[in-house]
Amino acid sequence: MxxxxxxxxxxxxxxxxxxxxxxxxxxxxxxxxxxxxxxxxxxxxxxxxxxxxxxxxxxxxxxxxxxxxxxxxxxxxxxxIETIYQDLALAENLNVYSNIFLGREKTRKAFGIIDVLNHAVMADESRKVLDRLDIHIPSLKSTIRTLSGGQRQAVAISRSIYWDAxxxxxxxxxxxxxxxxxxxxxxxxxxxxxxxxxxxxxxxxxxxxxxxxxxxxxxxxxxxxxxxxxxxxxxxxxxxxxxxxxxxxx
Ligand SMILES: Nc1ncnc2c1ncn2[C@@H]1O[C@H](COP(=O)(O)OP(=O)(O)O)[C@@H](O)[C@H]1O
Ligand SMILES: [Mg+2]
Structure with missing residues (x-):
């Protein structure tokens, strides 16, 4: 084996x-x-x-x-090696895609100089991984607090998969x-x-x-x-x- x-x-x-x-x-x-x-x-x-x-x-x-x-x-x-614990360690006040990218945010240059969060790319990439796993969350701008237990679990799992578990x-x-x-x-x-x-x-x-x-x-x-x-x-x-x-x- x-x-x-x-x-x-x-x-x-x-x-x-x-x-x-x-x-x-x-x-x-x-x-x-x-x-x-x-x-x-x-x-x-x-x-x-x-x-x-x-x-x-x-x-x-x-x-x-x-x-x-x-x-x-x-x-x-x-x-x-990713571990999903019962408490999930999601940020309740942040939205779905921000949680998937928590601590590993994508940025872009504004006016060619300032690093700002690249919301479009993070939302887009998150949608792709959720689709791949056949997870339906209507808006990726919903904060974690508004999601059901199963949806939260799905977000935590998506984060692991996106980061190549x-x-x-x-x-x-x-x-x-x-x-x-x-x-x-x-x-x-x-x-x-x-x-x-x-x-x-x-x-x-x-x-x-x-x-x-x-x-x-x-x-x-x-x-x-x-x-x-x-x-x-x-x-x-x-x-x-x-x-x-x-x-x-x-
Ligand atoms: N940090 C710790 N310090 C001392 N004893 C611990 C600690 N963590 C677990 N134990 C003890 O180790 C044994 C196994 O615990 P644990 O792995 O949590 O079991 P399970 O998850 O199967 O319920 C238990 O007797 C528990 O009390
Ligand atoms: Mg235990």
Whole structure:
């Protein structure tokens, strides 16, 4: 198997507690891997090791088969690893295209000398990426505050895609959404997968997981308790792996 992103025996300790214990996992381009486990199982810590929030105490991270060091979240972004957290980190008062270009604004010269924001180019480029992902937001001049939860999620995802994410990590993407919007976000995940993005998704919603994931990795008390292909498993078996009643599969 050729993983786009891979961890090998990765470990993270907090004092005497081993939050992530020798975990090896990977995700291929165009694949969706779901990370499941009870509260405290180590899912978020594992994600934070991959997204540069923490540095591993042991083990390694590989991108395209090459060992990489991830110095910080910004460094992770520079290497094509984008993470969408629940709070999304969008600027509520800014409009859609300003959020897509937040911190990386396009400028033009006014009167040949002064740098000013190039609204036309940012709006145009944003429209292209939204269209590519089949996301419908009537006006890109709407402020984020006026958008629904699903639309906000879509803006955050569009920003990642515009800036060339290779690996997209999503922590509970549908948790705060209504049913119709959950469905849209799931469709968006499928569309990203079809465009070759490697996706790691944390979700408690078993339905979502069976709907979009190719593979499930179950964490329990810091260790990888099991790994199954969605086509070969059932929700019951996965629940068994999460709570520890099912035999360990690796
Ligand atoms: N920054 C931290 N400092 C100390 N302990 C932490 C920290 N982050 C997480 N932990 C502990 O590590 C374990 C795994 O947590 P976490 O990765 O958040 O689990 P999950 O996301 O699966 O609920 C838990 O026991 C948690 O209390
Ligand atoms: Mg968590």
């Amino acid at each position: 050729s993983y786009l992103l891979e961890t090998k025996n990765i470990t993270k300790r907090f004092g005497g507690l081993t939050a992530v214990d020798q975990v090896s996992m990977g995700v291929e381009a165009g694949e969706v891997v779901a990370l499941l486990g009870d509260n405290g199982a180590g899912k978020s810590t594992l994600i934070k090791l991959i997204s540069g929030v923490y540095k591993p105490d042991e083990g390694e991270i590989l991108l395209n088969g090459k060992r990489i060091e991830i110095e910080s979240p910004i460094d992770a972004l520079a290497q094509g 290779k690996v997209l990590i999503m922590d509970e993407p549908t948790a705060a959404l209504g049913i119709a919007e959950q469905k849209k976000v799931l469709n968006l995940v499928k569309s990203l997968k079809n465009q070759g993005i490697a996706i790691i998704i944390i979700s408690h919603q078993m339905y979502d997981v069976f709907e979009v994931a190719d593979r499930i990795i179950v964490m329990r008390r810091g260790v990888k308790a099991g790994e199954v292909l969605v086509k070969d498993t059932t929700p019951d078996e996965v629940v068994g792996l999460i709570v520890g009643s099912e035999t360990v599969k690796k």
